[in-house]
Amino acid sequence: xxxxxxxxxxxxxxxxxxxxxxxxxxxxxxxxxxxxxxxxxxxxxxxxxxxxxxxxxxxxxxxxxxxxxxxxxxxxxxxxxxxxxxxxxxxxxxxxxxxxxxxxxxxxxxxxxxxxxxxxxxxxxxxxxxxxxxxxxxxxxxxxxxxxxxxxxxxxxxxxxxxxxxxxxxxxxxxxxxxxxxxxxxxxxxxxxxxxxxxxxxxxxxxxxxxxxxxxxxxxxxxxxxxxxxxxxxxxxxxxxxxxxxxxxxxxxxxxxxxxxxxxxxxxxxxxxxxxxxxxxxxxxxxxxxxxxxxxxxxxxxxxxxxxxxxxxxxxxxxxxxxxxxxxxxxxxxxxxxxxxxxxxxxxxxxxxxxxxxxxxxxxxxxxxxxxxxxxxxxxxxxxxxxxxxxxxxxxxxxxxxxxxxxxxxxxxxxxxxxxxxxxxxxxxxxxxxxxxxxxxxxxxxxxxxxxxxxxxxxxxxxxxxxxxxxxxxxxxxxxxxxxxxxxxxxxxxxxxxxxxxxxxxxxxxxxxxxxxxxxxxxxxxxxxxxxxxxxxxxxxxxxxxxxxxxxxxxxxxxxxxxxxxxxxxxxxxxxxxxxxxxxxxxxxxxxxxxxxxxxxxxxxxxxxxxxxxxxxxxxxxxxxxxxxxxxxxxxxxxxxxxxxxxxxxxxxxxxxxxxxxxxxxxxxxxxxxxxxxxxxxxxxxxxxxxxxxxxxxxxxxxxxxxxxxxxxxxxxxxxxxxxxxxxxxxxxxxxxxxxxxxxxxxxxxxxxxxxxxxxxxxxxxxxxxxxxxxxxxxxxxxxxxxxxxxxxxxxxxxxx
Numbered sequence: 001x002x003x004x005x006x007x008x009x010x011x012x013x014x015x016x017x018x019x020x021x022x023x024x025x026x027x028x029x030x031x032x033x034x035x036x037x038x039x040x041x042x043x044x045x046x047x048x049x050x051x052x053x054x055x056x057x058x059x060x061x062x063x064x065x066x067x068x069x070x071x072x073x074x075x076x077x078x079x080x081x082x083x084x085x086x087x088x089x090x091x092x093x094x095x096x097x098x099x100x101x102x103x104x105x106x107x108x109x110x111x112x113x114x115x116x117x118x119x120x121x122x123x124x125x126x127x128x129x130x131x132x133x134x135x136x137x138x139x140x141x142x143x144x145x146x147x148x149x150x151x152x153x154x155x156x157x158x159x160x161x162x163x164x165x166x167x168x169x170x171x172x173x174x175x176x177x178x179x180x181x182x183x184x185x186x187x188x189x190x191x192x193x194x195x196x197x198x199x200x201x202x203x204x205x206x207x208x209x210x211x212x213x214x215x216x217x218x219x220x221x222x223x224x225x226x227x228x229x230x231x232x233x234x235x236x237x238x239x240x241x242x243x244x245x246x247x248x249x250x251x252x253x254x255x256x257x258x259x260x261x262x263x264x265x266x267x268x269x270x271x272x273x274x275x276x277x278x279x280x281x282x283x284x285x286x287x288x289x290x291x292x293x294x295x296x297x298x299x300x301x302x303x304x305x306x307x308x309x310x311x312x313x314x315x316x317x318x319x320x321x322x323x324x325x326x327x328x329x330x331x332x333x334x335x336x337x338x339x340x341x342x343x344x345x346x347x348x349x350x351x352x353x354x355x356x357x358x359x360x361x362x363x364x365x366x367x368x369x370x371x372x373x374x375x376x377x378x379x380x381x382x383x384x385x386x387x388x389x390x391x392x393x394x395x396x397x398x399x400x401x402x403x404x405x406x407x408x409x410x411x412x413x414x415x416x417x418x419x420x421x422x423x424x425x426x427x428x429x430x431x432x433x434x435x436x437x438x439x440x441x442x443x444x445x446x447x448x449x450x451x452x453x454x455x456x457x458x459x460x461x462x463x464x465x466x467x468x469x470x471x472x473x474x475x476x477x478x479x480x481x482x483x484x485x486x487x488x489x490x491x492x493x494x495x496x497x498x499x500x501x502x503x504x505x506x507x508x509x510x511x512x513x514x515x516x517x518x519x520x521x522x523x524x525x526x527x528x529x530x531x532x533x534x535x536x537x538x539x540x541x542x543x544x545x546x547x548x549x550x551x552x553x554x555x556x557x558x559x560x561x562x563x564x565x566x567x568x569x570x571x572x573x574x575x576x577x578x579x580x581x582x583x584x585x586x587x588x589x590x591x592x593x594x595x596x597x598x599x600x601x602x603x604x605x606x607x608x609x610x611x612x613x614x615x616x617x618x619x620x621x622x623x624x625x626x627x628x629x630x631x632x633x634x635x636x637x638x639x640x641x642x643x644x645x646x647x648x649x650x651x652x653x654x655x656x657x658x659x660x661x662x663x664x665x666x667x668x669x670x671x672x673x674x675x676x677x678x679x680x681x682x683x684x685x686x687x688x689x690x691x692x693x694x695x696x697x698x699x700x701x702x703x704x705x706x707x708x709x710x711x712x713x714x715x716x717x718x719x720x721x722x723x724x725x726x727x728x729x730x731x732x733x734x735x736x737x738x739x740x741x742x743x744x745x746x747x748x749x750x751x752x753x754x755x756x757x758x759x760x761x762x763x764x765x766x767x768x769x770x771x772x773x774x775x776x777x778x779x780x781x782x783x784x785x786x787x788x789x790x791x792x793x794x795x796x797x798x799x800x801x
Contacts, residue, residue, distance in 0.1 A: 001117070001507060002084040006077075012512035013076050014083045019128030019513070021079060024544050024557050025059070026518040029078055029130075031547040032062050033071035035693065042693040043234070043717075044754040047546040048556030049565045050536065050597050050713035050737070054693075055231070055759070056238030057560050059131040061172030063231050066134070076515055083125050086137040091116035093140035094368060100144055101320055103375045104382075106495055110305075111375030113499050115140075117506035119277050119300035120367035126511050127295035131172035136364050138167045139180045142220075146184055149216050150191045155780055158219050162773060165224025170231050175356045176364065179334075181221060182352075183365050186330055188217050190323045226769030233762035239355075241716055243561040255354035261347055265337025266299075266360035267291040269447075273298040274306055275420070276470035277505065279463050280447075286462045289455065291447050296360050299367060300505065303473040304498025305374045307413055307481060312377025315405035324373045331366035335359060374498075381406065381484050382491040406485040413478030417471040424467030431460020473501070520549035523619030524603065534633045534688070535600035539622075554597045565713040568593060568737035571650045589654050591627045596653075596660050596735060598630040598711045631660060634686045634698055636706040636743075639663040639676040649736045664707050664734050670742035671730065672705045679704060689749075696752040697723065702745050710739040710752075717756030723749040 005011040015021035031054075035042045041062065045054035055062050066085070070078045091112030098108035115121060124133050145161030148154070168177040192213065225232060270290060272279040277300035280290035288294040301309070313325045337343045337359030346353040380402055430440035444456040477494065484490035528537070528551065536552040539545070543555035554569060572593030594602065601616070602625045615623035639662055643649045649665050652658055674683070684702035691697070700708055720729035720741055729750060734740030741750065 001503070001510070002080065002087075005080045005512065006084060010515065011076065011080065012514055013518070014080050014125050014510070015128040015513050016126045016511035017513055017517070019126065019511075021128030021130065022513055022517050023128075023542065025128060025130050026075060026079060027544040027547040028054075028060050029067070029071075030075050030518075032060055032067070033075070033078065036062075036068065036071045040693060043756075043759060044694045045547070046552060046691075046693060046712070047550075048543055048553050048558070049562050050552075050554050050711075051565075051715065052556060052558065052562050052713070053234070053238035053560070053715065053717070053754075056234040056717075056756075057558060058174050058231070058235045059172040059559070061131055061134065061170065064134065064167075064170040064172060075518070079130065082130060083133060086134045087116050087122065087125070090121060090133075090137040090140065093137070093144070094371060097140045097144040097147070098372060098375050100148060101372075102317070103320070103372075104379050106382075106492070107375035107378040110308075110378055110495055110499055111371045114301040114305040114371035114374055114502055115368050117502045118302070118305070118367050118371065119273065119298040119505070119509070120364045122506045123295040123298055123509060126509060127293065129173075129295065132176055132361075132364075134171040135168050135173040135176040136180070138164045138171065139176075139365065139368060142168065142180055142184055143187060145220060146188050146217060147191060149220070150188065150213060153212065153216065155216075155776075158216050158223070159773070159777060159780065161220035162223035162227065165221055166227035169224060169228030174232075174235065175358075175361060178352050178356065179362055179365060182334075183327065183331060183362075184221075187323065187327060190326055194323060223769060223773065227766055227773060229765035229769070230759070230762040233758040233765075234756055237717065237756050237758035238560060241563050242559075243563045243566045256357060258344070258347055258354075260357050261354060262338035262343060262357075262359075264292040264296065264358040264360055265339055265343070266297055266332075266335040266363055267447075268336065268339055270297040271299065273300050275300075275303050275474060276463075276466045277509075279466045279470070281459060281462065286458065289444065289447060289459055292358075292360055296358060296363070299363050299370075300502075301367060301370055301374065302498050302501040302505065303470060304477050304494055304501055305371065307409065307474065307477045308374040308377035308381070308494065308498065309370045310377070310412075311380060311405065311409045311481070312373040312375070314409065315380045315402045316373070316376035317380070320376045321373070324369055324376065327369045328366060328373065331362045331369060335362035335366060378491065378495055381481070381494070382488055403485050406481055410478045410482035410485070413474050413481065417475035417478065420467050420471035420474065424464040424471065427460050427467065428464040431457045431464070518545070518548070520545055520551075521620035521622065524617075524622060524624070525549060527617050527619065527624065528601070531600075533600070535598050535630050537601045537603060538594060538599050539603040541605060554594060554599050562713055562715055564715075564733065564737040565597075567646065568597075568650070571654070588656070592660070593653070595627055595630045596711065596738065597713075598633060599627055600630045601626055631709075631711050633688050633711055634700075635661070635709050635711075636683050636686050636700070636702065637662065637664045637709050638674040638683055638704075638706050640670060640674065640707055641665050642667065642669055644668075646736060653735060660735060664709050664740055665736065666707075666740060667733055670707055670732070670740075672742055672744045674705045674707060674742075694754045698748075698750045698752065700743055700748040700750065702743055702748070705742070705744050707734070708741040708743050708750070709734055710741070712739055713737055714739045715754075717758075718752060718754050720750050720752050723751050725751070 002014075005014055013021060013026070031045070031047070032042070041055070043053070043055045045052050045057075054060050061067050066082070070082055073081065094115045095108045095112035098111050099105070103111070121133065121136060124130075141164035142161060145157045145164055149157040149161065165177075165181075168180060171177075192210070267290060270280065270292070277298060278286070280288060280294070282288040282294045290297065309328075313321055313328075315321075316324075333340060333342060343353075343359060348354075427440055430438050440460055441456040444459050477498075480490055480494050480497070484494065536554050537546070538554050540555045542557075543553045544557050546553040554565075572590050603622045604625070605622055616626040617624040641652070641663065643652060643665055644667055649667075652665060653660075683704050683706035684700060686698060686700040686708055689697040689699050698708070698710075714733040714737060718731055718739070720731040721727060722729075729741045729743075731752070732740050732742075
C-alpha cells in the first residue's frame with residue numbers, strides 16, 4: 001500500500017492536490033522540525049497572520065512523541081511515514097481490542113483492515129488531514145483500556161489508558177480527542193450496565209464496586225489530560241482569541257455559533273457511500289458534488305464488511321453485539337448533527353459540543369465500531385469465536401438460529417441489491433431526459449457547488465454505474481453468505497474477498513502530490529532575496545509556504561485564525577466594505593491597511609482590481625505588486641485617540657485623514673500619556689536589536705513621552721519587560737491589530753516575549769503528572785515482579801515437598 005512512497009528515493013508525498021498537506025501541514029511540520037533541531041520550542045509563529053500562536057494551534061503537534069522522532073527525517077519522508085505508520089497503528093490497535101474481546105485472529109485481522117483502509121479513515125490521507133489520522137489511530141486503545149478496566153479492574157489498564165489519552169491530546173486534533181472521549185463515556189456507561197452482574201466475589205455486590213470503577217475510569221482521562229496539559233492549556237488559551245469563537249457571557253467561556261457548529265453534519269444521502277463510495281462522485285473525472293466534504297462524509301468499509309456487520313448485529317455473540325449495535329447507533333445519530341434535534345440539545349447543554357463544527361466526523365468512530373461488528377459477524381459465520389465454536393451450525397432452539405440469521409441476511413442483501421439496480425436504472429432514465437425539472441435534476445442541483453445544466457446528466461450516468469457495481473457486489477456477497485450457511489469454508493472466502501475489496505479501494509483512492517508543490521517558487525524566492533528587509537508579503541492562495549521560505553506574511557491558512565488580524569485584513573479586502581466605492585479609494589484603503597502591517601509586496605495569480613496596472617515582477621505564474629512606504633517594524637508616535645468599538649476603530653483607520661505615521665488608535669488611555677503638539681521634531685528613535693520566534697529586543701531613546709508602535713499582530717500572552725527583567729511595560733492593542741507600549745522619557749531596552757501563563761502552568765502540570773506516571777509504572781512493575789517471585793518460590797517449595 002505504501003511501498004512506493006516509503007522505499008523509493010524522491011517519492012511523491014501522500015495527499016491530494018490542494019489538500020491540507022499542500023496548503024498547511026507540510027509547512028508546519030517543516031517549521032517545527034527545523035526549530036526542534038535548533039533546540040527551540042516555538043510557541044509563536046511569526047510567518048503567518050502577522051504572527052500567531054504555534055504550539056497553541058494544537059495541530060502543530062509539536063510535543064507529540066512520534067513527531068519528535070520524525071523531525072530528524074526529510075520532510076517528505078516525515079509526512080509519508082507518519083501517515084503510513086498511524087494507518088497501520090489504527091488497525092493493529094483495533095485488532096488488539098478485538099482479540100481481547102474474544103474475537104478470533106482472522107476476524108480481528110479483518111476488523112483492523114476494514115477500519116484502517118475504509119473510507120472514513122483512509123480518505124483523510126486524500127484530504128491531507130494528518131492530525132486527524134494520528135489522533136484517531138489511538139482511539140481503539142482508549143476503548144480497550146476502558147473495556148479491560150471495567151472487566152478486570154487492574155491498575156495496568158488505567159496506565160495504558162492514560163498513555164492513549166495523552167497521545168490523542170498531543171497528536172494535535174482536539175475535536176477527535178473530544179469525540180473519542182464522548183463515545184468512551186457512553187461506552188463505559190453501556191459496559192458498566194451490562195457487565196456489573198458478572199462481577200461477583202470478595203463479598204461485594206456489583207453496585208458496591210461502582211465507585212472504584214468510576215474512579216479508575218476518571219483517572220484514565222484525568223491522567224491523560226494532566227500529561228497533555230502542556231499542549232492543552234496553551235491551546236485553550238489561544239482559542240479565546242480565535243476568529244471562530246465568541247464570548248458567550250461571563251457564565252460561559254467561548255463557543256462557536258450554532259450555525260457554524262451545524263455545518264458539515266453527515267448528509268443522510270451520503271449513507272449511500274456504505275455500499276457505493278463514489279455514488280456522489282469523488283474521482284478525478286467526476287468531482288464530488290454532494291454536501292459537506294467527501295473525505296468526512298463517507299462510511300465505506302466494503303460491501304463484504306457491511307454485510308458481515310449486519311450479520312454480527314443479528315447473530316454475533318451477545319457479549320459483543322449488544323454494545324456494538326448501541327455504539328453504532330449512537331455515533332450515527334451524533335454524526336447526523338443538524339439533521340436531528342439532538343445537536344441543538346447538545347450544543348445548548350453539553351460543554352464541548354459548542355466548540356466544534358463538522359459533527360460528521362463521528363463517522364470515523366462509527367467506522368471503527370462497524371469494523372469490529374464485521375469481525376463479530378465473521379466469527380458467527382465461521383464458528384471461530386474464542387468463546388463459542390458452534391457458528392452457524394448452532395442447534396439452539398431459539399429463533400432465529402445462527403443459520404436462519406445467515407439466510408435472512410442473505411435474502412435481505414439480495415433484495416437490497418435488486419432495489420439498488422432499480423434505483424440505478426431510474427437515475428439513468430431521469431438523467432438522460434432532456435427535462436431540467438425532474439426529481440433527479442432537483443436533487444443534484446440542490447447539492448452541487450456549481451449550477452451547470454449538464455452536471456445532473458453526467459452525475460446521473462456516473463451514479464447509475466456506481467449503483468450497479470455496488471448492487472453486483474452486494475448480490476455476490478449475499479450469495480456467498482447463503483453458501484456459508486451450509487459450508488463453513490465459504491465464510492473464509494468472504495474474509496479474503498472483503499479484505500481485498502477494501503484494500504483495492506484504498507489503493508485506488510490513494511493520491512500523491514509532487515515534492516515541488518511544497519517548495520517555494522524559485523523565481524519569487526530569487527526576487528525577494530534580491531530585496532532584503534524587514535517587511536511582509538501578501539499571498540492569499542498559499543501563505544503558509546512562508547514558513548519554509550523564511551518570509552513574513554500577513555495572510556495565513558489555519559483553523560485558529562487570530563481574531564484581530566483576520567478582521568483587520570477582512571476589512572481591507574477590496575469590495576468588502578460599504579465605503580469607499582471607487583476603485584481608486586478601494587485601492588488606497590487596501591494598501592493603507594497592508595502598509596500598516598509593513599506589507600511591501602502583494603502576490604496574485606490573477607489580476608486584482610485596484611492594484612497597479614503593471615506588476616513589479618512576474619514569474620512562477622504569479623504577478624507581484626509593490627505597496628509603497630510600508631511602516632517600519634517599530635516607530636514612535638505622539639498623537640493618540642481612544643476608541644473601544646471595533647467597527648469605530650476600523651472605520652477611523654480607513655478614513656482618508658488618518659495617518660498611521662502620526663496617530664495611533666488605542667482602546668484605553670496610555671500611561672504615561674504623550675502630549676502631542678507641544679514640541680517640534682520627532683520624540684526620539686527606536687530600533688529592533690534582535691528578533692526570534694518567541695521574543696524581540698527593542699531599543700528606544702526618547703526625549704519626551706511617546707507611544708512605541710510595533711507593527712506585529714496583537715495577541716494575548718505577550719509581555720514586555722526591561723532587559724534586566726526588573727520593570728514591566730504596558731503592552732496594549734493599537735490600531736485594532738497592532739501592538740503599542742507607552743514609554744516615558746529616557747533610554748529603554750525592552751524585551752518582548754511570548755510566554756503565556758497557560759504554557760508555564762501546563763508544563764508544570766505535565767512534568768508533575770509524568771513523574772507520578774513514571775513512579776506508578778515502576779511500582780506496578782515491582783509489585784508484579786515481587787508477586788511472580790513469590791509464586792515461583794511457592795511452586796519450588798511445593799515441588800520439593
